[in-house]
Amino acid sequence: QKEVEQNSGPLSVPEGAIASLNCTYSDRGSQSFFWYRQYSGKSPELIMFIYSNGDKEDGRFTAQLNKASQYVSLLIRDSQPSDSATYLCAVLNTGNQFYFGTGTSLTVIP
């Protein structure tokens, strides 16, 4: 079982819609969760991190964490074409090891 799993997509949404990206993790004791964005041919850049159950909002982005279900998600409101990228979920597990998922490719259609 992989440490972090994501639906690879591709996910397509129209401009202005809400994009929902999902991630599950295997280590129940994991405490820190991250969402990175990676444009084609570029390096990952951090969008958000979340440590506590519930929602965390930052502008158009909302991270949601449910530790009981071992599930973390990222919502992008009012999606823009510039949001088109691969979104990587990452988890810091109880062994203090950092794992990335394979990423979900998002395309926002104008």
Added chain:
Amino acid sequence: EAGVVQSPRYKIIEKKQPVAFWCNPISGHNTLYWYLQNLGQGPELLIRYENEEAVDDSQLPKDRFSAERLKGVDSTLKIQPAELGDSAVYLCASSLAGDTDTQYFGPGTRLTVL
């Protein structure tokens, strides 16, 4: 403030040859990471340094890969000998205070092994 610097940006070598990648982290960042990223995959951690100490090298293939960070600043990752399957992007990242802080990634080195 300068970001994470990596060189070279691209490298093409023949199999069985050695290759080395260099990384200079953001000034003051004591944590340095080396990742490998294959096309369509997420980055995979190879090694993590806290200052000059390798605190996690559990996923580094030690038969052919080695890394060093002698003075706790810049770092070198070496592959000897390279194999066809080593073709990938090698990413270096740094952060201020360990894993839970923001990691800043360099531009990466794209390695092609022929």
